Amino acid sequence: MTGKDVEQRHEDQLKGSSDGGGIKGYLLHRAKPYLPPWLGTGAVAISGAAANLVWEGDTGMGVLLTLGSVTLTGSTWWAARATGKERRLHSAITVAAGSSWFTSAALFGPSWDMWFVGGIVTALSWNIRQIMRRDPDGAKTASTDGGLMEKIGLAKAKMGQARVEPNRVTVPIALEAGTQTNDDMAKALGNVASALDVPATAIRYLPNPDSARRGELVIVPMDMLADTVRWEEVGPSLPGGSITDPLVIGVYDDGSPLLLWLPGDPEAGRNATNVLIAGMTGAGKGDGALNLMTEILSRKDVIFWLNDPKGFQDFRHLLPGIDWATDATGTETMAEAVLPTVQARTAWLGRHGYRQWCIKASVTQTDTAHTCRSDGTACGCPGMPYLVVWFEEAGVGLSVLGDDAFNNISNLARSGGVGFVVSLQRASHDQLSTTTRDALGTRICFGVQNSTAAGFMLPDSVIDAGAAPERWANRRPGYCYLVTPGVEEARYSSPGRTRWFTPTANSLMEAVAAWAARNGAKPDPVTASAAAKAVGKAYTERARHQEENPKADDEDEETTVSRLDDEDLDIDPREELPPAKPGEENVIFDQGDGRELSKEEARTALQEIVAEFEMEGTMVIGVVDVMEHAARFGRKRGWVSGELQQMLQEGRLAVTAKPGRYRIVPAMADA
Template sequence: ATESTGSDSDKGLLEKVGLARTKLKDVKVEPNRVTVPYELPAGELTNDDVAKAIPRIASALDVPTTAIRVMHDPDSARKGQFVIVPEDMLKTPTVWPGPFAPGESVAVPLRLGVYDDGSDLLLPLLDAIHLLVMGMTGSGKTEGALDILLEILTRNDVAVWLADAAKAGQDFQPLIPAMDWAALDTPAAGAMVAAVQAVIPARTAWLRDHSYRAWEPAAAQTQTNPAHSCAASGACGCPGMPYLLAWFEEAAKLLRELGDDVFTGIAQEARSAGVSLVVSMQRASGYQLSTDTRASLPAAMCFGVKGDDAGFALPEEVLDAGANPAAWGNKRKGYVYLVSAGVEEDLYANPARTFWTGPPAEGTYERMARYVVEHFANVRAELDPVTAAAAERVAGQLFTHRAARAAGAPAAPAPQLADEPELVDGEDADLDVSAELPPAETNVPLPVVDKPSTEAARELLDEMVQMLASVGPGTVAVKDLGPYLEKIGRDRSWVSREMKRLSEEGRLAATGEAGVYRLIPALAGV
């Protein structure tokens, strides 16, 4: 009698929610988890109808919509199983328990929190490749970021670059000493974008020369294996190349200034170079992030969002399976869905919660950060010379002085340049200056009274640089300014020094060719 009553009850419920004639099979009951396989009537209903029925099922069972998940049978359009988790086991946050794999490779997954069944929330970074982190203000996105960084800064073969021009690294200050580069203002963040672009071909070439098809943990070690040698015979002994994680926090600001597709090429090319991008923002809408860039970020962590914003982070099939971060908004801090290669697809629609770093007033996070920074200082890998050289070529002092800038030390002052040159610039030392001068009879000096002020000359130079870069390949050389020296009222040596200054300020990017620079559009004022 009990079985018949239960069967009739099931049928009544299924009819109410629009799934009449659906067959329910062997029910599996576990603590706080019920799994119910289903089979829809052939030719009448599909798994899409099940996804649409989730809110009605939740209403009938009097549970939140996030308590109902659907796992579709990949081999059938009408079979699958309901997973019902009636009690929210994530209400009480779990304090960060310490590193998951201290001193090990970044190839070991990062433990970031727990799923609602108590299992570990693991991010396999090398499988994820690039990660979009999205969540509205108050959703716990920053806590999730701290969990990733606390974990990764205990590994032995990865270097971390962090750009946070929006809040100057406010949330990450205790961890900055463990990072290789923290770019905390707009010029430095723009330079970091250019540097990541520049290091990819340099790293790829090194990996190729050492017979690596892609980055692997062995590439981070001193190259003592003859099978991975750039020498004609025997081991080369070259320093290893650690993995590189480039994190762009509150990336919407950079995207506004540099263009919504600034990360597209980087993301597409970085995988084989051992470089991962993390792009963190509150809302990855099409107005802020190009479609191509979003497609190049295959993994996503989606915290609470507003309305339909989840569609920018989570695949449609995950939303159809019951994932609903809009139900959390900013009321369930730290609740998250993780979608990534290397994670079981059945877990995509399962809510998880990232670890908590404790009440701000108690200084728990600061103590955790101090432990990671100090205890693992001798474990973390130093940046390799190939990556460092490529970054320095394009970022100049914004890279070489990165530690002092991140620590808040005043940047090296730009030289006070006189209006008239006193010395020949180093890069012009080998040039035949007279070869570029007009004939003597036409070389009439400008009257001093008509000479632009230094400020006016710099404005004119900026206009000329933008104009030349816009009509050419995006680069401009010191020699290209020759025809405009009279208008600027300065000589070639002054122009050369000024362009170096613009490069050091992050408004131009050096190309590696002496005297040739690439325009960084938004930062140069275009």
């Protein structure tokens, strides 16, 4: 009978006859649910008195009745094992008391006083239990858990009224005060998944930040990520939109979009962010990067810099839309250009009254509230688009730069309207410094090998809530967790999946790149000037890629950018070379024509070599690079090291994040 039928019957009873017959019928109907315990008590009395007439004084039957009483009590205890502890104990005590009285009555005669008192107490105890089972007030806030909490070892925890959404069930949990905490619930999530027979990743627990024993259990019964979605089927989410609009990189397991923002928004209470992407080989990190990269390139107010030691293996079709792209030979150069560029952009924003980059900063400054003129009139300065700097396979670059090379960049980038993206396989401390990792507020964590690797990417609270990327490792490419400002924290432990790039996506990727090259933002004077001042021709004569596919037998057209020379394997570039020994700096070498270079001539030759490096676009050098031209200046390493130090003091060179490496200051930097 449904609840509606019961309500209708109750309504009919209330509207029924009010004469003596109607009242008697109503009372009898209301009493029916409570009659079984009283009928049972009466049946015991009648059967006990009848048995006394047959077996009074029969010793053998007494033994059998006693054994039967014990057996019946034990059977009751065993049969009630699936019920609650209180009901099991109540049932066993009732059967034991009734069978004991029956045995005594059959052998020695009924003890009516004991039957009267014991029967009334027993029957009333079951009536009270039945009354208390119906709790109208409690029904509003709590619902039966079907024994779930007992199965997972939290029997005294209470489950509230479930909130059902499409492919998502949220159940409030109140743990027992004083004995259970949210940590106990987090540890039991595997047992919950087992009890409900769902994948472990379908269960997560969201603690209430204002309570140590309350939270929400979230159950996603159907994995909507199992069906792979091709990127070319949907393409960029908002072509021609702003970088301030959300970037859609996939979907969550309940079907909602996987979103992130790079710039901040004070009105929305969202901070600007940098991004850390990590995942083991085969986990889908490359496709995830393409999802984010195509979203960025399809926006109108952003410029893009990319360093990829793999030689653009995954990103070649997007190169025409990228303002500056370098391979492994340009890692040091780009890293050295970023920090002064960030500082220049931050200074520009400050002069124009911006506390952080916003969409107004990307257009011509005609608003008097954002003028750099002292008289308060509109300055008309060109706008400054948002800048994204992306280091792909950063573990390779950091092996050259040092694990703390990104510290200053990651800490300052957001204030200059720069989104700093670092992508690598494992964000461990031996590859990426803790300082840098902590400054990369957005985490996109694909499958990893173990929980230790997951701990490098995800906060403890997210892992405690049920996030476990090691469960799928690289068996489910594209599965990931996203931790980012602007998304409610309840989403952090929900798995998502980025879209899949296939060879059929190449033409659409090329279309995105062509649109970005023709219609996207161009480098603003502040950004271009800062980069040129830092690394000279390495930026001003950076590679230019065709917007359309060249002929089949041609390579992408680009201007030549020279490569940084590899380190000698037997030299530790982190260590300074020993200073020249007395007299060693004056050693003169025969140049092959019988003429020897003087000290001044050798110094001039060294300066010419540095100038040649600059002309070629090689802006980061060390002693080992210069020594490849040793025949031209005829000096040993100690002399070269001292001369480079002298150039450092003179301002021709600048220090880099890695000891022993120097950035060439462009000769026309001041101009």
